[in-house]
Amino acid sequence: MNKINIDNIMYTDEIILLENKSIRKIKVSGKCQIDIINSKVNELIIEADDNSSLLINYFNIINKQYSKIDIKVKNKSSVIFNHSFKVLDKYNLDIKTDFLGKESSITVNLSGLNDGAKTIVDVKGYVKKNKNNNVLDENMRFININNGTVMSNPNMYIDTSLVIANHNTAIGGVSSNELFYLMSKGLSKEESVKLICNGFLINKILSDELRIKVKEVLN
């Protein structure tokens, strides 16, 4: 049976939607998907127990925010953390991941749109000694529009050879090929840019319900 503890409230659902909340701690034992939108996340601890599976889809429109997110997994567990965000002013995001056991995986997917904003992202992935056969993936994608800027540091601190670890960052503007394609269907440049940016933000969200909500927020 699922035991999901979110800020000391117990849930047993497989899909949980958190909207307009302030979240500090998520602890999962079992299998669960948590969709988060328009919620305040300043310091968040995410823990997955043995043999657990957690998918988090988290979307926010950010004015000014500092967030520190700590992800810990025990044995034979997986955590996928999909975070999409649109930044309007400033966003400092620190993510730390740590394996407390073996044969687990952590995936961090970040999709950030900087609309004239400044974003600084630090991801620190730890795989310590004797924490073997774990998989760590850090994927960061950013689009800058209206002179937005991003500094992204995808770091890994690995102290074992029995690990699969990948990290990457891509920062760019709106793709000129995508822009030409949409305009060649009759969309204006402004509409095309909007569609491309919105598509980028929802693309990694693995929840139909949250996708619909995000589209509503973006439109």
Added chain:
Amino acid sequence: MLKISNLSVQIDKKKVLNGFNLNISLGEVHAIMGPNGIGKSTICKVIMGDSNYIVSSGTIIYNGEDLLKMDVTTRAKKGIFLLNQTPIEIPGVSNAEMLRMALSEKEGKLVSIFDFNKKMEETCQKLNLPKSFIHRGINEGMSGGERKKNELLHMWMLEPKFIILDEVDSGLDVDSLKIVCDNINEYRKTHKCSILLVSHHANILKMLDVSDVHIMANGKIVKSGDLSLALEIENNGYSAYSKANEVSEVLINE
């Protein structure tokens, strides 16, 4: 319908088209053939308005209007449609979202969701596509054949008048090619339009009942004819044309 006169185009300081001329009337299907890298795809992109290509001289007149003065969006709204050889993916943007926006833009008012959905479903049926394509990301995770069909879905929805098919047959198996060609022919029967096709194969020219075939070399059309010209190329290749051009180039230099 479309008249290209003395067009010269460059990209990255390299001249790709040089004195290119072409005249296509309403209802005609023209094909351009030529060796790789000769500028066939360039002409397709230039007609559509790709800003990577710089037009240094010449004109393109479309239904009496100067196409070179229009941006890409305006050209599309005027009925020009480009089907690329490798249609790109746009992650997270659905066919429905894009098409409804494009139709609303074209008609100057928001398209009724009921009429739109009905037409989308009918078109999917026509193309033998599952209804799930309506809300799928544009060309996202689709095979080569599916992408071409997805582009045809766009064509039926947007109802263009001048269709550019840039190597539409590339990557298609025999059955898929037949479906695509049958579909384009059906569109031609119900919509008055012209087609400019770029291909390496005479087969698709036959299937689309091409009226005029043009051979490109050195950035321009060097010979025009009917379908027999395509068959000649299929048998003998382009060597006769490239040699002729090499000679003329040498003479000019001398």
